Amino acid sequence: MTAVAPFVEVHFLGSSLVFMMIYVWGRRNEDIRMSFLGLFPFTAPYLPWVMLGFSVLLGNPAMIDIIGICVGHLYFFLRFVYPVIADVR
Numbered sequence: 445m446t447a448v449a450p451f452v453e454v455h456f457l458g459s460s461l462v463f464m465m466i467y468v469w470g471r472r473n474e475d476i477r478m479s480f481l482g483l484f485p486f487t488a489p490y491l492p493w494v495m496l497g498f499s500v501l502l503g504n505p506a507m508i509d510i511i512g513i514c515v516g517h518l519y520f521f522l523r524f525v526y527p528v529i530a531d532v533r
Contacts, residue, residue, distance in 0.1 A: 448515075452507050463512025464519065467492045471520050492516070 454460070469488070476488040486494060496509045 448511055452511065454508055454511070457508075457511075459508050460512035460515065463492055463495070463509045464516035466495065467513050467516030468520050471516075472524075 448454075470491045471489055473488045477485060478488060478491060479485045480494050480498070484494070492509075492513050496506060496513070499509055500506050
């Protein structure tokens with residue numbers, strides 16, 4: 445995240461870090477059912493996308509949150525998916 449921040453002119457990466465952790469948690473706990481404001485049921489992997497939509501709806505820039513989701517996806521792939529694929533080959 446720190447390497448990307450200067451290119452998108454982001455000075456505080458707290459929100460990106462939160463989105464990264466939520467993305468990894470949601471991918472690790474795929475079977476957990478959740479609900480947004482008690483109206484919209486979904487499973488845990490969709491939580492970062494629901495939060496991104498709500499954040500944009502409130503008028504916040506999406507780029508900061510998308511950085512966190514992308515870094516979370518990269519971390520999840522390199523930590524949990526790639527080692528399994530590498531052992532298969």
